[in-house]
Amino acid sequence: MDTRGVRIHSSLSSPERRVVAIYPGSFDPPTNGHLDLVARGSRLADQLIVAILNNTQKQPLFTVEERLEMMREATAPFANVEVDSFAGLLVDYAGRRGANAILRGIRAISDYESELQMALMNRRMRPETETIFLMAGEEFSFISSRMIKEIHTLGGDVSSFVPGNIAGRLRARLGRQTVK
Numbered sequence: 427m428d429t430r431g432v433r434i435h436s437s438l439s440s441p442e443r444r445v446v447a448i449y450p451g452s453f454d455p456p457t458n459g460h461l462d463l464v465a466r467g468s469r470l471a472d473q474l475i476v477a478i479l480n481n482t483q484k485q486p487l488f489t490v491e492e493r494l495e496m497m498r499e500a501t502a503p504f505a506n507v508e509v510d511s512f513a514g515l516l517v518d519y520a521g522r523r524g525a526n527a528i529l530r531g532i533r534a535i536s537d538y539e540s541e542l543q544m545a546l547m548n549r550r551m552r553p554e555t556e557t558i559f560l561m562a563g564e565e566f567s568f569i570s571s572r573m574i575k576e577i578h579t580l581g582g583d584v585s586s587f588v589p590g591n592i593a594g595r596l597r598a599r600l601g602r603q604t605v606k
């Protein structure tokens with residue numbers, strides 16, 4: 427408690443405290459922008475958990491199992507990065523994993539409003555977990571999974587927007603589909 431009676435949470439940077447950060451998302455599919463955030467997040471956190479939302483309401487291009495595999499392959503070079511999936515509230519998952527930070531990327535001002543709302547909601551529900559925003563690398567700031575899916579299903583080449591292993595999977599997937 428401080429002098430105003432406000433509860434203070436110990437600093438993320440205090441020497442005795444490990445930073446366990448969750449990087450949540452749909453990752454359908456993972457992009458070079460996501461991987462840039464993983465690389466930078468892994469330097470900030472002691473442990474970074476990439477958490478793929480298992481959303482039964484949405485019809486994804488890749489199943490959760492496929493996304494877990496793709497993300498695990500792409501993040502293999504990072505020793506302190508783990509890839510997992512979760513369902514339900516992010517803050518509940520953060521509690522189960524003992525995470526004290528949530529990592530999110532912001533590409534443009536258009537991301538800001540919804541990200542702010544989500545961060546404030548999450549903070550109200552679980553003040554112990556602080557949301558940390560990283561600005562997307564400028565070379566990735568126009569990349570989105572939604573556009574990659576659209577370009578890919580219309581027969582465009584998305585190989586410069588996604589890690590190599592994921593480009594391969596997208597090509598294999600297209601081979602099995604009819605492009606309309």
Ligand code: PNS
Nearest residue numbers: 450451452453479514515516517544547
């Ligand atoms: O990659 P996305 O789709 O932008 O990620 C959104 C995600 C998964 C971070 C968000 O939808 C989420 O945390 N969902 C879990 C359910 C939840 O906690 N909802 C309340 C958020 S305020």
